[in-house]
Amino acid sequence: MSGSRLAVWGDPIAHSKSPALHAAAYSVLGLDWEYERRQVSAADFPGVLDSLDRSWRGLSLTMPLKEAAFRATASRDRHADLTGAVNTLLLGSELSGFNTDVGGIIDALGEAGVTDVRSVRILGAGATAASALVAVAELGATDVDVRARRPERAAGLVELGGRLQVSVTRDALSAPSTPVDLTIATLPSGTALDTDLAERLASDGGVLFDAAYAPWPSALASVWGNGPVVSGLGMLLHQAVRQIRIFRHGDPAVELPDEPHVLAAMRAAL
Known part of the structure; x- marks a missing residue:
């Protein structure tokens, strides 16, 4: 897991706030990682995924790619297995899939x-x-x-x-x-x-x-x-924190260094 390239894929994708969220976090963490967005359709997903080289570290997936990503993975966390959906791919010797939306919902509700x-x-x-x-x-x-x-x-x-x-x-x-x-x-x-x-x-x-x-x-x-009303921005924020934990540690449960500072910077980028 030595690559430094990451991206969010989906169709459509131009509206995604993920690049701003991840860039803010990587700046605080001092990580020289690149995170971009790319429009990828469900039909094109397998071929584009296969084209990635060792410079790639991971991917965030949004609709309509979560089910396709689930099928592509060799191993998955419990939340991905339960839902049949993967929104985070960790690249390496094998594809590992995670669903951080579940934790993002829990964290957003807890914050409220x-x-x-x-x-x-x-x-x-x-x-x-x-x-x-x-x-x-x-x-x-x-x-x-x-x-x-x-x-x-x-x-x-x-x-x-x-x-x-x-x-x-x-x-x-x-x-x-x-x-x-x-x-x-x-x-x-x-x-x-x-x-x-x-x-x-x-x-x-x-x-x-x-x-x-x-x-x-x-x-x-x-x-x-x-x-009381809770916006989906909280879910977006907290699922992204869990994604970055995965990209950094390989585990969505392991907190980031100085995570409160990271979270504040990400919230400011929304």
């Missing part, structure tokens, strides 16, 4: 004072929803209500809930609901729900964690009333 939940509603049924489910299971959730435009897409989340010993139900976005401690929205950026539906979800939705952050406030956050 949410450290223990029992009932949760997840809006959406994609890769981020799977990370959200694992995160809330680790925060103590016992009941999770998944809402999606196409509830059949949530079948994998029901199965994952069984593995996590969490009761997971799935339903349409507009189905009647009961109060929950926390709502996690994993809908695509720019999604605007019908106002009546959004207000109904807000009325019994507890704390809102919206993975979207551009534009902010999101349409859902704008109608959440007086309930």
Whole structure:
């Protein structure tokens, strides 16, 4: 693991804040590493990955590459295995895959004072929803209500809930609901729900964690009333910290030297 080149790949990717976050961290850490962004489609991913030489240290992956990255890895951490998604690749003699989104959600919620939940509603049924489910299971959730435009897409989340010993139900976005401690929205950026539906979800939705952050406030956050709202920028920040731990130490749990200073510099770069 001697390379010094890193990048974030995805499609689209021009909006990514990752280069600024990583550059700020590397400056504090005194690391002479290069971190760039590159637009890579799911179809092109295997070939582009195979073209990398020994100068490369690692990759950050965003949509739609997390599942393809999972398939490419020889070894994976527990969060990646549970979710079937890899957002961090450590390059070397073999490809090691990690999912730092789970930890990023936990850290962002903890920073907002949410450290223990029992009932949760997840809006959406994609890769981020799977990370959200694992995160809330680790925060103590016992009941999770998944809402999606196409509830059949949530079948994998029901199965994952069984593995996590969490009761997971799935339903349409507009189905009647009961109060929950926390709502996690994993809908695509720019999604605007019908106002009546959004207000109904807000009325019994507890704390809102919206993975979207551009534009902010999101349409859902704008109608959440007086309930606490947590932006997805916290997840972006904290998952990046865990990525840098991996690139530096090979382990997302090993803290960086002077990590509070690193975190402050990254937060200022957002």
